[in-house]
Structure formats: C-alpha cells, structure tokens
Amino acid sequence: MRIPMHSTRILLTFLITSLIGCGEKEQTASTEDQNNTHNKESEKHEADSTQSIDKPEVIIPADTAQTKLAYYLGGMSTGDSMSSIYSNTAWRSYQQDIDKQWQNLETNRLNALKSWGDSTLSDYLNDTLPLFYPFSGPDFLHAHSFYPEASEYYMIALEKVYDLPDIDAFNESQHATFLRSMRKSLRDILSKSYFITTHMMEDLTAEKADGVLPLFYAFLARTGHEIIDVYPIEVDNLGRIYKHDSLSYDKNQAVQFKFRAVGDDKIKTLSYFSRSISDRDLDKVHPNFKTFLEQRIPESNAFVKAASYLMHYEGFGVVRDGILRTADCVFQDDTGIPLRYLDQAQWTIHLLGDYTRPIKNFTDRMYQPDLNALYDNTKKTQKLDELPFSLGYHIVGDKIQNHQIFVRQ
Secondary structure (H helix, E strand, O other): OOOOHHHHHHHHHHHHHHHHHHHHHHHHHHHHOOOOHHHHHHHHHHHHOOOOOOOOOOOOOOOHHHHHHHHHHOOOOOOOOOOHHHOOHHHHHHHHHHHHHHHHHHHHHHHHHHHHHHHOHHHHOOOOOOEEEEOOOOOHHHHHHHOOOOOEEEEEEOOOOOOOOOHHHOOHHHHHHHHHHHHHHHHHHHHHOOOOHHHHHHHHHHOOOOOOHHHHHHHHHHOOEEEEEEEEEEEOOOOOEEEOOOOOOOOOOEEEEEEEEOOOOOOEEEEEEEOOOOHHHHHHOOHHHHHHHHHHOOOEEEEEOOOOOHHHOHHHHHHHHHHHHHEEEEEEEOOOOOHHHOOOOOEEEEEEEOOOOOOOOOOHHHOOHHHHHHHHHOOHHHOEOOOOOOOOHHHHOOOOOEEEEEEEO
C-alpha cells in the first residue's frame, strides 16, 4: 500500500485552516443561520457519524429485509424460507443463469482482475482512501473489485434512480418480466466490463426493473456484502451530502447505501448520483452538486473507464479539475483525462499496454498525439504490461488495450 505523497501536508493544512476557521467562525455562523433545513440535516448527519472514543463500540445489525432483497436480485438464495419468491420458476431459472454468467465472469475476468489489483495497482495507491468514479453507471462490481478496501464510494452517471416495486407482491408472470429485465441490464457489464448507456436506458425502463437500484442490490450481494441501510440523499447549497426526508427517489435522484462485508464490522458507504455533470448542466440544473465537485470531493483515488471520452471536451472541466485537484492516484483508460491536462511536474505517469486510436464509435478528435508519442518514446522495460483481463472499449474494437496510472508526486 502506498502512503499518499501529499499526506505530509495534512498537519500544516489542518493548522492553517484551524486558524482561519477561528477568525471566520462568527461570520460563518451568521451566514449558515440563513440556510434552509437541508444544511441542518447535513450538519446533523455529520455529527451523528462522529463517535466518542470513550463509548463502547456498538455493532449495528444488518437490515435483514434489504439484504434478502439483494440476494434475490443477485440470484442468490439465503437458505431460508423467506417467502415464495425463491420458489417460483422464474427466479430459479434466473438464479441458474446468473450463477453460470458469474462463474464465467470470475474465470475470464474477475480472478485475474483481483490478482492484478493486489499485486500491481495496490503498489500505486493508498487503498483505504475513498473512491471517486464518475461516468460509472451502477458499476459497483468493478469499483469494489479494484478498490475492495475503500471506505467510501462516490459514483455518478446518467442512469436514473427509481423506487423498487413490491417484489413480494409479484405473481409468477411479474417475476418473469422483472427478472428478464434484470438479465438484459446485466448483459453488457458481465460480458464487456462496462454498461452501454443506450442499452441501460432501454433495459431499466421497459420491463419494471426501473433504474439502477436493482443492479446495486445485485452487485452488493454478489460481492459478499450485507446492507445496513439505504435511503435517498441530496446535496445542500454548501456542497454537503445529507439524508433526504423523502421516501421516494423521484425528485433527488440520488441514493446512499450503508453496507459491510459479511462477517466484518466495518461499515462502508456507497453514494450514487444520477446527474449530468457537463459544466453547463452543473451551472443551470445542479448548482449544489457543482459546489460538491468543486469543494467537497475528499482526497481519494479516481477510476475512469469507458467514459465516452467526455473529459476530452472543454465542457467537462469541473469534474476533470475536481479529479486533478483531489485524487492521489488515477487509474483510467484513454477515455479518461487527456494527457494535455496533466501538469507532469505534479504527477508520475505509468503506462500500460499500447496506445491506439479510439474505436470507430468515437471520432478521431479523441485521438491523443501527445499520449501516442509518450507511449512511443517510453522504453518497453519502463512500461507496465497490458492488463491480463479485458477492461474498456478496446477489447471489443481493435483488442489493443491501453491504460494509465497517474500518481501524485
């Protein structure tokens, strides 16, 4: 595990901000009195998360109903007689199908991915930092597989968050329809390693499995977790995340899971926001979330793959700058941050594989001559080997993979 190069600045930063905070305390208190109840909720949420070291540790029980729902959606039996949902023909067929796909996934990708993460990626990062994963879709599968020790996961994409239907009330036909939609929704991530947004938009609205929640539940179960809590969240005007009072996800379009590995006491957090994070939409539609991206992303690791080359455009500067400002380590493919935006005096660059042009779905405008030159001018002995598993667009295009690891100096 690598200790962040800039962690030596933490104490100095703390002392400076503490001194500044003392001078600004009265002014800040006056300003915050004018904020709405969202800010009060955020402060309460932050206070609730702070425990006195003198108090005995309390083991919070898992939410049995939520965890069993995750098992159902993940095609996994809890081994009890929960209800008729495990005995219907549609679910048994779904379980067999998902089991087979998952075994193939582990054999062809996940086992090699986890081994590479343990032996190689972990050398370049502090693996307990939060993970920031923009343009992710509901891909907790790869987020957790690469960063299993992360304490928090921040994920952002266009796919919507909708309320789950009452699965216990389904008849046989409704189970079949719902689970057929789940199969379709999982097909790209399990076979190609990424979600295709247009497929997701169709799959997650056509046959009752609306939105990303069913997929998050399935991945949490399949990666060996139990759910503590799940609820809507929002961001206040100071960029702070807080638990939303609403019982529905329709308005806020964001969700937070509290979960832990089965047999472990450490509770982790997954926050997903359905947001367009172009600069224009952040200004006009999501100004509070813009504040979060500009001021509240914690020191973290960043992961980007199959991101439609969006951060190549000038109009995605807020999220790009947020990563470059807060990330300790960035692991990405060529759809992530273009080389031209990196101050190479601040970052050590490690190259994997061989650079090639973007696949035909994207224009040559996304081609990076400077990155190509860097690959050409870097000796083979100074490069890392190509990933020993498929990840990203190129595996279904020219099958020439390239990835980069940027480490803050």
